[in-house]
Each structure stands twice: as C-alpha cells, then as structure tokens.
Amino acid sequence: MxxxxxxxxxxxxxxxxxxxxxxxxxxxxxxxxxxxxxxxxxxxxxxxxxxxxxxxxxxxxxxxxxxxxxxxxxxxxxxxxxxxxxxxxxxxxxxxxxxxxxxxxxxxxxxxxxxxxxxxxxxxxxxxxxxxxxxxxxxxxxxxxxxxxxxxxxxxxxxxxxxxxxxxxxxxxxxxxxxxxxxxxxxxxxxxxxxxxxxxxxxxxxxxxxxxxxxxRALRLVTEDGAVRGVMVEIGGHESSIAADAVILATGGFEWDDELKRAFLRGPMTHPVSIQTNTGDGLRMAMRIGAQLGNMREAWWMPVHEVPREDVSTGVVLVAGSRALPRSIMINRKGRRFVNEAANYNAFGAAFHEHDVSAFDYANLPCWLVFDQGYIDQYGFGMMGGVPGEPPPQWVMRADGLAELAQRLGLPRGALEQTVERWNGMVAGGRDEDFARGEAAHDIWWGDPDHRGSVSATLGPLEHGPYYAIEIKSGALGTxxxxxxxxxxxxxxxxxxxxxxxxxxxxxxxxxxxxxxxxxxxxxxxxxxxxxxxxxxxxxxxxxxxxxx
Ligand SMILES: Cc1cc2nc3c(=O)[nH]c(=O)nc-3n(C[C@H](O)[C@H](O)[C@H](O)COP(=O)(O)OP(=O)(O)OC[C@H]3O[C@@H](n4cnc5c(N)ncnc54)[C@H](O)[C@@H]3O)c2cc1C
Structure with missing residues (x-):
C-alpha cells in the first residue's frame, strides 16, 4: 500500500x-x-x-x-x-x-x-x-x-x-x-x-x-460528490464534523425502533433483548444517501419471557434451553401444541408469525410454556437458573390440576387435558409424531444433559401437579x-x-x-x-x- x-x-x-x-x-x-x-x-x-x-x-x-x-x-x-x-x-x-x-x-x-x-x-x-x-x-x-x-x-x-x-x-x-x-x-x-x-x-x-x-452518537454521513467523506457526531450535546476517507457502520440493528420494525419486519417482534441504543441509526444514515437495502424482514429471533425488573433489569429472560427440557410443552390459545418446542430459537421465530387465515389473527400469540412439578423437582425454574425443587417465583401461574390451569389461561374446555394426554402417549412411545421433537441433534443437546444423545433428553410426560404456565413472547437478539x-x-x-x-x-x-x-x-x-x-x-x-x- x-x-x-x-x-x-x-x-x-x-x-x-x-x-x-x-x-x-x-x-x-x-x-x-x-x-x-x-x-x-x-x-x-x-x-x-x-x-x-x-x-x-x-x-x-x-x-x-x-x-x-x-x-x-x-x-x-x-x-x-x-x-x-x-x-x-x-x-x-x-x-x-x-x-x-x-x-x-x-x-x-x-x-x-x-x-x-x-x-x-x-x-x-x-x-x-x-x-x-x-x-x-x-x-x-x-x-x-x-x-x-x-x-x-x-x-x-x-x-x-x-x-x-x-x-x-x-x-x-x-x-x-x-x-x-x-x-x-x-x-x-x-x-x-x-x-x-x-x-x-x-x-x-x-x-x-x-x-x-x-x-x-453518529447522526449523519458527510458526502462529497456522492462519496462518504466524514460523519457528524454528537458528543456532549455538540455536533462535530469528523473528516474521514471511509466510514464503517457497525451500529447494530433497528430492533429498538418501533417505526422501522413496523415498516420492515415479517411479523410481530415485541421483545428485543439487545442493547437499547440499537435504534437503527446506521440504517437511517445509509438510507438517507441512497443505499440499497436487503434482508429487511429478518431478525435473529428469540422466544422470551417477561419478568419483573427487580429480577432482571431488562424485564425479560431468554427462553432457549428451558423449552427443550422434558416435562414441558408449549400451547397456543386453542390449548394445542403448535411447534417442536426444542427447535433452535431463531427458527422458532416463524411459529410466532403464523397467521390463522379464518380468524385473521396470529395463530400462536399468545402462547405458553406449560410444565409440571416433576420439571421443577428435576430442573428448577430453568429460565432463571433455578435450583431443582425450589418453587418457581410467585409470579409464575400455578394450578393444582390441568383443568384449573386451562381455565385460568382462558383455553377451550378439555383442550389442554387432551393435548397433555396425547403428548404423554407419544412420550411413552418414544416419538413426537406431531412435531418431531427430539429428532435433531440440536434438540437433544439443549435438553436434559443427563440424557444427552437420546430422545429422553427432551421427551418427558407432564403427570404431577401442580402445573405451571408462563407466557412466551416473540423477541429477538437483534435485526x-x-x-x-x-x-x-x-x-x-x-x-x-x-x-x-x-x-x-x-x-x-x-x-x-x-x-x-x-x-x-x-x-x-x-x-x-x-x-x-x-x-x-x-x-x-x-x-x-x-x-x-
Ligand atoms: C444474552 C445474549 C446472548 C447472545 N449470545 C450470542 C452468542 O453466543 N453468539 C452469537 O453469535 N450471538 C449471540 N447473541 C447475539 C449477538 O450478541 C448480537 O447479534 C451481536 O453481538 C451483534 O453485534 P454488532 O457488533 O452488530 O452489534 P452490537 O454488539 O449491538 O454493537 C452495536 C453498537 O453500536 C452502537 N451504536 C448504535 N447507534 C450508534 C450511533 N448512531 N453512533 C455510534 N454508535 C452507535 C450501539 O450502542 C452498540 O454499542 C446474543 C445476544 C444476547 C442478548
């Protein structure tokens, strides 16, 4: 050079x-x-x-x-x-x-x-x-x-x-x-x-x-004859012009800007988990000078659960491995399973975007992770690194029986009981015939490490009350x-x-x-x-x- x-x-x-x-x-x-x-x-x-x-x-x-x-x-x-x-x-x-x-x-x-x-x-x-x-x-x-x-x-x-x-x-x-x-x-x-x-x-x-x-905070690119030759940066309330031969945008995604999300993302994403300064500034700077855009509908999707801010300052936890553990399933408002719960978190995002054409509504929002006392006894409240046997936090929905849990979630009568019965039957047969949970290396790696390598790492019955439910939201690590x-x-x-x-x-x-x-x-x-x-x-x-x- x-x-x-x-x-x-x-x-x-x-x-x-x-x-x-x-x-x-x-x-x-x-x-x-x-x-x-x-x-x-x-x-x-x-x-x-x-x-x-x-x-x-x-x-x-x-x-x-x-x-x-x-x-x-x-x-x-x-x-x-x-x-x-x-x-x-x-x-x-x-x-x-x-x-x-x-x-x-x-x-x-x-x-x-x-x-x-x-x-x-x-x-x-x-x-x-x-x-x-x-x-x-x-x-x-x-x-x-x-x-x-x-x-x-x-x-x-x-x-x-x-x-x-x-x-x-x-x-x-x-x-x-x-x-x-x-x-x-x-x-x-x-x-x-x-x-x-x-x-x-x-x-x-x-x-x-x-x-x-x-x-x-970078605000605007400075151009000369169509070439980028600097950037305006706000420091301490003052704007400074920084001259450059080249500017590299590395300003993260637009997941914290509602307008940009609404304009571009392929489906609901209500709960970003990234740093809150990622508000699409780089995207706007590039758009302003005529950049071509690509992959706009996509994000690194991640199911999350809302928690009190006293517990986690962002008010959310990531629901990754805890979905893959045995003795848990996910259900939608019909009380039915709708997905391989143990699938990787990014692919899982698509389940939140599925539309029920007749109802003209998102088919799987809201949805819940349901688990039994056996889950708690074996793994604890996994989303928050819980200790096995320790009761989950007060704010987790709990009911002695499935019918009561279903009623509190507003599910159609009998649906949750039927879903759990079918699930337990498939577990006994060693195969999730509906969504192939446990058939991918991913599922059994993220499930119970004591059973790694077998479907028992992720297949397990829900059989011991009390039963618990937490609502799962559509989140992302970033756009x-x-x-x-x-x-x-x-x-x-x-x-x-x-x-x-x-x-x-x-x-x-x-x-x-x-x-x-x-x-x-x-x-x-x-x-x-x-x-x-x-x-x-x-x-x-x-x-x-x-x-x-
Ligand atoms: C809990 C958690 C675990 C994860 N684990 C992994 C993992 O193990 N592996 C993996 O691959 N991914 C993981 N991810 C995702 C990963 O962290 C992000 O996708 C990745 O870090 C994004 O990198 P980036 O450099 O593009 O953006 P960021 O690391 O978010 O950096 C962007 C920076 O730009 C700054 N910025 C924004 N606007 C401006 C502006 N106008 N002027 C100047 N600066 C600006 C922001 O403040 C921010 O500091 C995880 C995410 C989370 C939340």
Missing amino acids: TGPAKRVVVLGSGGAGLTAAIAAHDAGAQVSVYEKHGQIGGTTAWSGGMVWIPGNPHEAGLDVEDSREKALTYLMGLSHDMIPRDMAEAFLDAGPAMIRHLEANGPVQFRPIPDFPDYHAEHPGGMPRGGRSLDCPLYPFEELGEWRDRVTRSPYYPDPRYSIFDTPLGQARPEPVAEAELERRAQQDERGSGQALIGRLLRACLDRGIEPVTSA KGGPKTDRNARVLNVDGAPIDGLYAAGNVMASAMGMTYGGPGGTIAPGMVFGFVAGRHAAGDPFFVEAAA
Missing part, C-alpha cells in the same frame, strides 16, 4: 466495530471509533461470546471433518433464496483468516467448543458433532487498566466469572466451579463469554492506540437487515454500485445469513468477518481483490 494512511471512522463498538477497527489499523489506517452508549461493547458484551466460523483453524484438533464446500452446501441449503452465494462464499473465505489474524496479533484468542452441534445439523453439510463454534477463554479485566469498568455488563449473565464450559451447553457434566476458583477469578476480574470477547478486542484496540469515544454490501462490505447504492467510502458490518448490514442461524455463534461471526474485510478494504488493502473493470 502506498500514499498517506487512510482515515477510517468506525461507528459502534460491538464485535463488528472493534474487529473492523483492528483490521483497518493493521492494514495501515489511522482509526477512530465512536460509540453512542456510555460504555463499550454493545450487545456483543452482553452475549455468550460464541463465534461460528466454518473451517476455523481449531477444527484441526477435533475429530471432525469440515470443508469450505461442505459449509457452503449447508448455508445454501438453508438459504430459501435469501443468501447471496457470493456473500456466503466471502464469509467462508474470510472467516478463518479473521480468526488467524486476531490470534496472531494480540490478546484475542479462541478455543473450540467440542461437540456443540450446528443448529440444523441434519441438513446437508451440517455438523452434528460441532467444530465450527469457538469462544474466548476467560480474560482478566485488570489488563484493561483504566478501561476495566468501561465495558457494558450483561443483564443476562450477571456473574461474569463463568464461561460456556462451566455450563451444560459447553459440556454435558461440567465440574461445578470451586469457590476458591471463583474467588481467584473475582480477584483478577476474570470474565468469560461476551465480556471475554469484548475485553480482548478492546485490549487489542488500546494496544494499537485506538481509544473508543463513548457517549458519541439483521440493512444496507446491502458487496463481499468487501462496501455499501451498495440503489443501482448496485458501491458507495465510495461507506461500509457496513454486523447487524446493521443486510446479513449474509438470510433467515438462517448456522450454529452457536452464528450472529457475532458474520459481524466480525465482514468487520474484518470492511476494515481491510477501507484501509486500502482489500481482502478480496476485484478484477479490473
């Missing part, structure tokens, strides 16, 4: 933004990062921190077989005509390179999560025994020095000292973490999951002299539509040509994943990968070199 260093401005400090900043710097740019929130990390810092990279260098140490072709078959098979092939190829080609670059150039290290299956492992190219998912080892936040308290803490994982390997998702029977070890982690402020990922990415930025500016890009993450205009100086990565961009969530880590991964290629291209050292026209 020749000529003066490019000035690259990154907007947003989640996984996509910080990776873009590192890549741009390492390719020779002078980089600055602006973050709207008062703290660093976005939803990425609140997350499990897993990253799904097919063909990643850590697969070599596992007893699995993967290849670019296999992963491409997998993604294209799940496309439903929503995944542009060149974008899927770009994700697969740049993913392993992104991991190698970060690991070779600083504190961002990954380790494989063996055996964690892909979310559609039975599809051609799927990996029932995992291999594609990675996470970061615990990271001592004391290494961040004065930045240690500037990373946003997750309301969903209030004790950051744990990683995926300390939970049954990482390994079926994790050793309980000893008190002394937890104390050691506390002393060094060692954090796992999304905190580890953002802590490491932030350290890598600081080591490069990139200090993100917080409470700095995934936005400005369409090429494989170098350059934003395209409505006529399909790149807008000079504008890039997008992460949930702000038209996702290369279409409707799909490939496996554990399937959202952060494309964000980081396209952040990596955006940073490289913006700095003048493209990862994908286009043939001369």
Whole structure:
C-alpha cells in the first residue's frame, strides 16, 4: 500500500466495530471509533461470546471433518433464496483468516467448543458433532487498566466469572466451579463469554492506540460528490464534523425502533433483548444517501419471557434451553401444541408469525410454556437458573390440576387435558409424531444433559401437579437487515454500485445469513468477518481483490 494512511471512522463498538477497527489499523489506517452508549461493547458484551466460523483453524484438533464446500452446501441449503452465494462464499473465505489474524496479533484468542452441534445439523453439510463454534477463554479485566469498568455488563449473565464450559451447553457434566476458583477469578476480574470477547478486542484496540469515544452518537454521513467523506457526531450535546476517507457502520440493528420494525419486519417482534441504543441509526444514515437495502424482514429471533425488573433489569429472560427440557410443552390459545418446542430459537421465530387465515389473527400469540412439578423437582425454574425443587417465583401461574390451569389461561374446555394426554402417549412411545421433537441433534443437546444423545433428553410426560404456565413472547437478539454490501462490505447504492467510502458490518448490514442461524455463534461471526474485510478494504488493502473493470 502506498500514499498517506487512510482515515477510517468506525461507528459502534460491538464485535463488528472493534474487529473492523483492528483490521483497518493493521492494514495501515489511522482509526477512530465512536460509540453512542456510555460504555463499550454493545450487545456483543452482553452475549455468550460464541463465534461460528466454518473451517476455523481449531477444527484441526477435533475429530471432525469440515470443508469450505461442505459449509457452503449447508448455508445454501438453508438459504430459501435469501443468501447471496457470493456473500456466503466471502464469509467462508474470510472467516478463518479473521480468526488467524486476531490470534496472531494480540490478546484475542479462541478455543473450540467440542461437540456443540450446528443448529440444523441434519441438513446437508451440517455438523452434528460441532467444530465450527469457538469462544474466548476467560480474560482478566485488570489488563484493561483504566478501561476495566468501561465495558457494558450483561443483564443476562450477571456473574461474569463463568464461561460456556462451566455450563451444560459447553459440556454435558461440567465440574461445578470451586469457590476458591471463583474467588481467584473475582480477584483478577476474570470474565468469560461476551465480556471475554469484548475485553480482548478492546485490549487489542488500546494496544494499537485506538481509544473508543463513548457517549458519541453518529447522526449523519458527510458526502462529497456522492462519496462518504466524514460523519457528524454528537458528543456532549455538540455536533462535530469528523473528516474521514471511509466510514464503517457497525451500529447494530433497528430492533429498538418501533417505526422501522413496523415498516420492515415479517411479523410481530415485541421483545428485543439487545442493547437499547440499537435504534437503527446506521440504517437511517445509509438510507438517507441512497443505499440499497436487503434482508429487511429478518431478525435473529428469540422466544422470551417477561419478568419483573427487580429480577432482571431488562424485564425479560431468554427462553432457549428451558423449552427443550422434558416435562414441558408449549400451547397456543386453542390449548394445542403448535411447534417442536426444542427447535433452535431463531427458527422458532416463524411459529410466532403464523397467521390463522379464518380468524385473521396470529395463530400462536399468545402462547405458553406449560410444565409440571416433576420439571421443577428435576430442573428448577430453568429460565432463571433455578435450583431443582425450589418453587418457581410467585409470579409464575400455578394450578393444582390441568383443568384449573386451562381455565385460568382462558383455553377451550378439555383442550389442554387432551393435548397433555396425547403428548404423554407419544412420550411413552418414544416419538413426537406431531412435531418431531427430539429428532435433531440440536434438540437433544439443549435438553436434559443427563440424557444427552437420546430422545429422553427432551421427551418427558407432564403427570404431577401442580402445573405451571408462563407466557412466551416473540423477541429477538437483534435485526439483521440493512444496507446491502458487496463481499468487501462496501455499501451498495440503489443501482448496485458501491458507495465510495461507506461500509457496513454486523447487524446493521443486510446479513449474509438470510433467515438462517448456522450454529452457536452464528450472529457475532458474520459481524466480525465482514468487520474484518470492511476494515481491510477501507484501509486500502482489500481482502478480496476485484478484477479490473
Ligand atoms: C444474552 C445474549 C446472548 C447472545 N449470545 C450470542 C452468542 O453466543 N453468539 C452469537 O453469535 N450471538 C449471540 N447473541 C447475539 C449477538 O450478541 C448480537 O447479534 C451481536 O453481538 C451483534 O453485534 P454488532 O457488533 O452488530 O452489534 P452490537 O454488539 O449491538 O454493537 C452495536 C453498537 O453500536 C452502537 N451504536 C448504535 N447507534 C450508534 C450511533 N448512531 N453512533 C455510534 N454508535 C452507535 C450501539 O450502542 C452498540 O454499542 C446474543 C445476544 C444476547 C442478548
């Protein structure tokens, strides 16, 4: 690369933004990062921190077989005509390179999560025994020095000292973490999951002299002759014009903006669980200058349950593994099951969007998770990490018998009893004939870890009162539509040509994943990968070199 260093401005400090900043710097740019929130990390810092990279260098140490072709078959098979092939190829080609670059150039290290299956492992190219998912080892936040308290803490994982390997998702029977070890982690402020990922990415930025500016909200792009040459940022109530050769949008989705959700999403999504500063600012900035949009109807769907804010500050908990446990089913207002309850949370979103044509209403909203006392005795109130046998919180609906529970839920007389009878019969026969629950590697991985590998991990009767019900709402980890890009993450205009100086990565961009969530880590991964290629291209050292026209 020749000529003066490019000035690259990154907007947003989640996984996509910080990776873009590192890549741009390492390719020779002078980089600055602006973050709207008062703290660093976005939803990425609140997350499990897993990253799904097919063909990643850590697969070599596992007893699995993967290849670019296999992963491409997998993604294209799940496309439903929503995944542009060149974008899927770009994700697969740049993913392993992104991991190698970060690991070779600083504190961002990954380790494989063996055996964690892909979310559609039975599809051609799927990996029932995992291999594609990675996470970061615990990271001592004391290494961040004065930045240690500037990373946003997750309301969903209030004790950051744990990683995926300390939970049954990482390994079926994790050793309980000893008190002394937890104390050691506390002393060094060692954090796992999304905190580890953002802590490491932030350290890598600081080591490069990139200090993100917080409470700095980007408002508008500055253009010259159609090219983006800067951005207006509001800091401390004042608007400043920041000059740049390139701007990388990494501002997350539009899940916290009702108008944008109404305009674009394919169905109801009332309960986002991401950071509240993700209000579609990047989308609006790109629309204002004529960007082409893509994948607008989609989100990373997630069933959730409302809880009092005293219990969880966001007022919601994610209902992921707790749906897959035996002795529970989900029912709609007809008192009928309507879905494989153990299906992956993203695919599950479609069940909330199903329309009853005659009633002209959503068929499965409202809906409830119903479970029995046996569930509580064995697993506790799982949504909130309950202790087995401990009664669920007061606000959970409870009734001694099914008829009483049905009456309180306003269900047609006899419907719930019939549904439970049919369910118990199918459980006794070892097969869910209605919705194939338990037939996918995913279902039995997320179910009871003591029965991992068999349908008993997720099939179990409801037979002991009292019975319980909680309402499940349509939520999302974030939206995934936005400005369409090429494989170098350059934003395209409505006529399909790149807008000079504008890039997008992460949930702000038209996702290369279409409707799909490939496996554990399937959202952060494309964000980081396209952040990596955006940073490289913006700095003048493209990862994908286009043939001369
Ligand atoms: C509990 C939980 C667990 C999850 N676990 C996983 C997991 O293990 N693996 C996985 O792949 N996904 C997971 N997800 C989803 C994942 O966290 C997100 O999809 C991903 O982090 C989005 O990354 P991003 O960089 O695009 O956005 P974010 O990380 O949300 O970052 C966007 C940033 O942009 C900032 N911003 C917004 N507007 C502006 C503006 N105008 N100017 C400047 N800055 C702005 C925001 O404040 C925010 O900090 C999880 C989500 C949750 C809630």
